[in-house]
Amino acid sequence: MRKKPQWVQISLVAVLVFPIVYLTRETRYWYLDKVGRWHLEGSNGIWDLYIPTLFLLLQFGCYFAYVNFRENERKLKIEGELRQAALKSELAAIKAQLNPHFLYNVFNTINASLPAGSEDTRELVSGLSDLFRYQLRASRTELVPLREEMEFVTGYLDLEYARFGDRLRVSIDVPQELLERKVPPMLLQPLVENSIKHGLASLVEGGEISISIFEKGDKIHFRVADTGVGAKDKQAMFGAGVGLTNTKLRLEKMYGSVLEILDNAPQGLIVQFSL
Incomplete structure (x- = not known):
């Protein structure tokens, strides 16, 4: 089942806490009256509403604070992992650009060092150098x-x-x-x-x-x-x-x-x- 948004959960708690406390008090008072036991009467009965309501609201407040704390920790962990992954990807991209660039320069050096009469080889090296130059450009x-x-x-x-x-x-x-x-x-x-x-x-x-x-x-x-x-x-x-x-x-x-x-x-x- 899909988890409800937290604002919905808080709203439900705020709406339901008092009716539940009230019904619980009335049920308890009914039982005590039936067995002849004493309970707060008149305006003093408000304390049997106020104290349980306050206790439950504090409990739920601590619960939601803990949930938010854990969620923030999870998000911070994910953000840290994403930053690490982004850094690794950036370094990998830089390496991917450096490798063709290095080879491109090496091929030019080889081409320049070939002796006269090696035109076919020179053209092959030049063509291979052009391929790496395009690959370097394509990576950007x-x-x-x-x-x-x-x-x-x-x-x-x-x-x-x-x-x-x-x-x-x-x-x-x-x-x-x-x-x-x-x-x-x-x-x-x-x-x-x-x-x-x-x-x-x-x-x-x-x-x-x-x-x-x-x-x-x-x-x-x-x-x-x-x-x-x-x-x-x-x-x-x-x-x-x-x-x-x-x-x-x-x-x-x-x-x-x-x-x-x-x-x-x-x-x-x-x-x-x-x-």
């Missing part, structure tokens, strides 16, 4: 233009292409008019990475990644499809990889969106969501 903002998010994804795919070569084929379909729409950062890349790592990497012939974004109704729909090995237990995928699991939780908790995993034809998977 809630929304970015879709154009920047797609540049980040294509930069990541360029690095993967250097690894897979012709085994990796990419198809991107994003209407020009959507490129300036604001979207949450770092949502697509974990899905693309998951498709490559768990879908295509084990195939000798490789496969294709298709990214399509389109507007329907009042929502923007995101779709990442691959022609990889697929998965029988799709729910188990959310516990296998950090990126996919975190993206699912992020969509659910922050944006109220569901991350769906479907079978692709003739093989592979489709991962999609809408905002």
Whole structure:
């Protein structure tokens, strides 16, 4: 049963104490008269009302004071725990920003120290540095233009292409008019990475990644499809990889969106969501 607010409890006590004391006195007086015992009479009988009423009000006053004391202690404890949690979250956020910033500077140092004739390696290091720079920026903002998010994804795919070569084929379909729409950062890349790592990497012939974004109704729909090995237990995928699991939780908790995993034809998977 839901506990009544304290002001309701105090009001009930204030309203009921006197009638209860009065009925108790009258019942007691009736019994004493019946057995022939003495009790206060006339105006003196007021003391049998005043003293019990005062005693009960003092008791309830002490009770409510104790309840308020315990409630304030509980609130102070919760506030202290929340302050500690907020401080830990703030420190974690600072660390999350420092790590990409540190790596970004290290990559620039490595790039500058590469000997002449290492242009391919230099471009890879530069591309990786750009990815970390975007990640650092994304950690400080809630929304970015879709154009920047797609540049980040294509930069990541360029690095993967250097690894897979012709085994990796990419198809991107994003209407020009959507490129300036604001979207949450770092949502697509974990899905693309998951498709490559768990879908295509084990195939000798490789496969294709298709990214399509389109507007329907009042929502923007995101779709990442691959022609990889697929998965029988799709729910188990959310516990296998950090990126996919975190993206699912992020969509659910922050944006109220569901991350769906479907079978692709003739093989592979489709991962999609809408905002």
